[in-house]
Amino acid sequence: MSLIYAIDIAGTFVFTISGALAASDKKHHHDIFSVFFTGFITAIGGGTIRDVTLGAYPVAWISDINYLLAVFAGVFFTLIFRRYIIRLSRTLSLFDTIGMAIYVVLGVQKSIAFEVNLLAVILGMISGIFGGVIRDTLLNEIPLIFRKEMYATPCLLGSALFVVLHLLQVEEQLNFILSVLFIFAFRLLATKYSWSLPKLNFRESS
Amino acid sequence: MSLIYAIDIAGTFVFTISGALAASDKKHHHDIFSVFFTGFITAIGGGTIRDVTLGAYPVAWISDINYLLAVFAGVFFTLIFRRYIIRLSRTLSLFDTIGMAIYVVLGVQKSIAFEVNLLAVILGMISGIFGGVIRDTLLNEIPLIFRKEMYATPCLLGSALFVVLHLLQVEEQLNFILSVLFIFAFRLLATKYSWSLPKLNFRESS
Amino acid sequence: MSLIYAIDIAGTFVFTISGALAASDKKHHHDIFSVFFTGFITAIGGGTIRDVTLGAYPVAWISDINYLLAVFAGVFFTLIFRRYIIRLSRTLSLFDTIGMAIYVVLGVQKSIAFEVNLLAVILGMISGIFGGVIRDTLLNEIPLIFRKEMYATPCLLGSALFVVLHLLQVEEQLNFILSVLFIFAFRLLATKYSWSLPKLNFRESS
Numbered sequence: 001m002s003l004i005y006a007i008d009i010a011g012t013f014v015f016t017i018s019g020a021l022a023a024s025d026k027k028h029h030h031d032i033f034s035v036f037f038t039g040f041i042t043a044i045g046g047g048t049i050r051d052v053t054l055g056a057y058p059v060a061w062i063s064d065i066n067y068l069l070a071v072f073a074g075v076f077f078t079l080i081f082r083r084y085i086i087r088l089s090r091t092l093s094l095f096d097t098i099g100m101a102i103y104v105v106l107g108v109q110k111s112i113a114f115e116v117n118l119l120a121v122i123l124g125m126i127s128g129i130f131g132g133v134i135r136d137t138l139l140n141e142i143p144l145i146f147r148k149e150m151y152a153t154p155c156l157l158g159s160a161l162f163v164v165l166h167l168l169q170v171e172e173q174l175n176f177i178l179s180v181l182f183i184f185a186f187r188l189l190a191t192k193y194s195w196s197l198p199k200l201n202f203r204e205s206s
Numbered sequence: 207m208s209l210i211y212a213i214d215i216a217g218t219f220v221f222t223i224s225g226a227l228a229a230s231d232k233k234h235h236h237d238i239f240s241v242f243f244t245g246f247i248t249a250i251g252g253g254t255i256r257d258v259t260l261g262a263y264p265v266a267w268i269s270d271i272n273y274l275l276a277v278f279a280g281v282f283f284t285l286i287f288r289r290y291i292i293r294l295s296r297t298l299s300l301f302d303t304i305g306m307a308i309y310v311v312l313g314v315q316k317s318i319a320f321e322v323n324l325l326a327v328i329l330g331m332i333s334g335i336f337g338g339v340i341r342d343t344l345l346n347e348i349p350l351i352f353r354k355e356m357y358a359t360p361c362l363l364g365s366a367l368f369v370v371l372h373l374l375q376v377e378e379q380l381n382f383i384l385s386v387l388f389i390f391a392f393r394l395l396a397t398k399y400s401w402s403l404p405k406l407n408f409r410e411s412s
Numbered sequence: 413m414s415l416i417y418a419i420d421i422a423g424t425f426v427f428t429i430s431g432a433l434a435a436s437d438k439k440h441h442h443d444i445f446s447v448f449f450t451g452f453i454t455a456i457g458g459g460t461i462r463d464v465t466l467g468a469y470p471v472a473w474i475s476d477i478n479y480l481l482a483v484f485a486g487v488f489f490t491l492i493f494r495r496y497i498i499r500l501s502r503t504l505s506l507f508d509t510i511g512m513a514i515y516v517v518l519g520v521q522k523s524i525a526f527e528v529n530l531l532a533v534i535l536g537m538i539s540g541i542f543g544g545v546i547r548d549t550l551l552n553e554i555p556l557i558f559r560k561e562m563y564a565t566p567c568l569l570g571s572a573l574f575v576v577l578h579l580l581q582v583e584e585q586l587n588f589i590l591s592v593l594f595i596f597a598f599r600l601l602a603t604k605y606s607w608s609l610p611k612l613n614f615r616e617s618s
Contacts, residue, residue: 023558031609033565034558040534048465053254055263057467062528062535116268122246123268133344138545140554142346146229146240153239197237259460261469322474328452329474339550348552352435352446359445403443 004176008106009070011099015043016074018096019135021085036075038135043071045131050107050123054114101183104128104155105176108162117163124159125152150190153197158183210382214312215276217305221249222280224302225341227291242281244341249277251337256313256329260320307389310334310361311382314368323369330365331358356396359403364389416588420518421482423511427455428486430508431547433497448487450547455483457543462519462535466526513595516540516567517588520574529575536571537564562602565609570595 019042020035044061051059061067078085085092107127111120129145129152136143145152162179170178189195225248226241250267257265267273284291291298313333317326335351335358342349351358368385376384395401431454432447456473463471473479490497497504519539523532541557541564548555557564574591582590601607 031611033609037557052258052464053265053268059465062465062531065530068531118271119268119274137344138549138555140346140552143344145243152243197239199237258464259471259474324477325474325480343550346552349550351449403445405443
């Protein structure tokens with residue numbers, strides 16, 4: 001499991017950067033504290049909601065100082081390399097997608113360990129997206145999951161895939177890798193080919 | 207208790223519809239995922255906050271797949287009948303009020319079971335209104351409880367009524383029905399006769 | 413510990429007033445319920461997030477009716493003396509800073525009791541600021557911690573100071589007083605001399 005742990009910490013690092021950059025986009029959030037706090041919330045929000053909903057105490061970032069160190073590293077990295085990061089936003093977006101895919105699968109895995117088989121699908125998705133939801137809400141914006149096409153949907157489907165393969169007794173590590181790759185590839189393809197979900201027409205006549 | 211359970215599941219269904227319709231009102235939230243997620247949050251938000259605050263694990267929707275199925279049913283119902291639902295908004299508002307009344311009383315009842323007698327009043331109200339509060343906040347709107355006259359107040363009073371009748375040892379089922387009816391009737395009358403709470407005048411001279 | 417308890421209850425009272433006044437600033441939140449609910453959230457939000465994250469059940473305000481009574485007292489005080497309070501806003505701001513300092517140190521102390529030594533720094537800060545964060549988010553505003561210079565930073569530093577002195581085995585009561593005084597003095601000086609954190613320049617060339 002040490003590879004998965006390393007990936008988890010790396011995911012925290014990358015999510016912090018994406019959160020810190022979000023703070024830097026808004027007029028009022030330029031000081032160092034705001035960047036730290038926004039990065040922190042983005043990185044630990046989803047897992048905290050998951051653990052608190054499961055009653056999985058101690059909550060992940062409370063039980064292991066390495067998560068907070070990864071947040072600090074992400075904040076410092078953002079502060080030092082901020083001009084380069086912005087130019088590299090495509091690369092960063094890739095990392096963000098990797099981070100999200102890993103968070104989702106770690107989340108669904110932990111939820112299954114708490115014996116919530118089918119509902120683990122929802123908790124996996126929440127692990128991946130809720131840090132960003134809290135970040136956007138605090139910054140007084142409509143959450144990205146509502147604005148960006150096919151952002152949460154790959155999380156939901158990848159989370160469901162892991163549960164299905166788990167019920168089919170696919171070996172855990174293989175399942176982990178397959179589900180992460182699925183989310184990652186689905187998100188990339190959706191972006192590249194502009195896939196979108198059906199829009200709903202509530203007001204006009206059909 | 208199977209009647210109350212059926213009512214609870216029906217409340218989830220109705221709350222999902224009201225949440226899904228809220229998403230459909232905003233420009234950016236038209237895709238199916240947004241409708242699902244907004245409906246889901248509206249339906250399970252209040253109970254989740256209550257259970258997590260109580261430490262009542264497993265949280266209601268985690269321990270019973272029927273809540274999620276009711277959410278799915280509500281989402282599909284909204285998608286299929288959306289044009290009719292909008293025309294029937296008065297009817298829907300009735301169902302929403304029934305759902306809210308039931309959530310409040312179920313919430314206060316569960317809180318009492320956790321031996322928080324007086325504070326159960328607050329937790330009952332939170333059960334009824336917080337799903338909507340989270341929904342509105344995510345959609346970047348001022349929560350309905352602040353905008354709509356006499357929306358949360360009937361919940362607070364009905365919650366208090368249940369606690370008082372409980373302390374007076376009124377039979378549980380009777381208390382349940384009386385308190386739900388009280389909230390429902392109070393809300394209907396408040397809407398019909400435009401009852402309002404005293405407004406506060408902070409700025410001008412008296 | 414009865415002095416600290418009294419201070420805690422007084423902090424709840426003062427935080428309620430500051431929350432209730434925030435509601436009164438916005439057009440739509442003038443009725444009595446809105447004032448109560450906003451005051452309540454401000455007063456109990458930070459401690460609730462802390463306790464739920466720690467799994468410290470029962471949550472503080474659930475286990476002791478005096479917190480709710482302090483909230484009611486704060487709401488009534490605001491309603492009766494609202495015109496004077498607004499004129500006394502400098503005085504109130506002092507009380508708010510005292511309340512915040514106490515909440516931070518009580519938060520870090522409780523977290524240490526749950527054996528989260530270093531991460532107690534974060535939880536202490538969260539105890540002090542998150543009630544206000546939730547209040548501002550519900551009122552659809554950018555949280556004060558992002559808008560006001562040096563608002564959360566003193567909390568973070570004071571929280572760290574308490575942990576350091578704790579690890580150096582400074583006597584608990586003395587540590588409590590020193591840390592509260594540090595936060596209070598730092599915040600006052602930061603306001604008086606317009607201290608600010610380095611601003612970040614993400615967009616322009618250097």
